[in-house]
Amino acid sequence: MFDLTGKQAVVTGGGSGIGKAISVLFARQGAEVHILELNLEAGQHTAEEIRHAGGQAHVHAADVSQQAQVVAVFQQIGRVDILVNNAGIAHIGNVENTTETDFERVFQVNVKGAYNCLFAAVPQMKAQGGGVIVNMASIAAQVGLTDRFAYSTSKGAIFAMTLSVARDYLAAGIRCNSISPARVHTPFVDGFIAQNYAGHEDEIFAKLSRSQPIGRMGQPDEIAALALYLCSDEASFVTGCDYPIDGGFIKLNS
Numbered sequence: 001m002f003d004l005t006g007k008q009a010v011v012t013g014g015g016s017g018i019g020k021a022i023s024v025l026f027a028r029q030g031a032e033v034h035i036l037e038l039n040l041e042a043g044q045h046t047a048e049e050i051r052h053a054g055g056q057a058h059v060h061a062a063d064v065s066q067q068a069q070v071v072a073v074f075q076q077i078g079r080v081d082i083l084v085n086n087a088g089i090a091h092i093g094n095v096e097n098t099t100e101t102d103f104e105r106v107f108q109v110n111v112k113g114a115y116n117c118l119f120a121a122v123p124q125m126k127a128q129g130g131g132v133i134v135n136m137a138s139i140a141a142q143v144g145l146t147d148r149f150a151y152s153t154s155k156g157a158i159f160a161m162t163l164s165v166a167r168d169y170l171a172a173g174i175r176c177n178s179i180s181p182a183r184v185h186t187p188f189v190d191g192f193i194a195q196n197y198a199g200h201e202d203e204i205f206a207k208l209s210r211s212q213p214i215g216r217m218g219q220p221d222e223i224a225a226l227a228l229y230l231c232s233d234e235a236s237f238v239t240g241c242d243y244p245i246d247g248g249f250i251k252l253n254s
């Protein structure tokens with residue numbers, strides 16, 4: 001089960017955290033993995049880890065928010081069986097203290113970045129007779145979180161984008177789903193704690209861990225396992241859905 005042998009997978013942001021775990025797992029399951037990364041060095045580290053374990057990996061330096069760069073990378077790759085739109089950035093703030101620049105940057109990466117990859121991959125998937133897409137949303141798209149104005153809004157767009165693509169390309173054999181993690185322990189989390197709560201890192205880490213009723217943050221491997229299921233042939237009846245993976249965050253937090 002969950003064999004990806006012979007499939008070409010593109011994972012954006014595969015140099016770190018969840019994207020890295022997905023890249024490593026997909027390669028272990030037989031996929032030829034293409035990591036599309038802003039941070040070339042980080043992408044290369046993931047690719048080396050994959051090759052060291054006997055897998056196939058390539059790194060493409062690109063900023064997902066730049067359509068010309070994204071299209072050029074996908075032209076180079078050719079066949080795309082799996083696309084994981086994972087690259088994303090965080091932002092802390094409410095509507096009053098979120099600047100226009102910050103709002104636009106979050107949207108450029110989290111929303112336009114996913115659109116750019118879909119724009120490049122979908123025609124290829126159609127031409128080859130199908131494909132599968134997983135978009136990384138967040139529980140922030142479904143519950144009101146304090147000080148996540150721009151971020152939550154961007155993930156709400158991912159939720160809706162997933163439905164739109166799933167609907168439009170049913171007949172083309174393209175499945176499209178999203179994953180909504182609660183807090184997952186990655187450099188993304190460590191980075192924004194350090195940036196926004198300097199001096200209170202341990203306290204905030206413990207608070208963020210407790211906000212999942214299960215009592216801890218998720219691990220990138222746990223998200224990768226769900227992504228593998230959704231991208232595998234075993235999930236052939238699954239499209240147009242969001243999958244929370246949240247330690248009970250959405251339903252058990254009362």
Ligand SMILES: NC(=O)c1ccc[n+]([C@@H]2O[C@H](COP(=O)([O-])OP(=O)(O)OC[C@H]3O[C@@H](n4cnc5c(N)ncnc54)[C@H](O)[C@@H]3O)[C@@H](O)[C@H]2O)c1
Pocket residue numbers: 012013014015016017018019036037038039042062063064065086087088089090109113136137138139180181182183184185186187188189
């Ligand atoms: N970690 C969490 O708690 C959590 C929870 C819910 C959703 N998510 C989502 O999961 C995804 C991955 O998060 P993570 O925690 O693994 O993050 P991370 O910061 O550890 O990794 C993100 C990767 O994306 C790359 N990236 C950033 N901007 C890019 C761009 N413009 N073009 C190409 N690559 C770019 C970075 O270089 C980095 O390697 C994000 O979309 C995030 O919103 C994370």
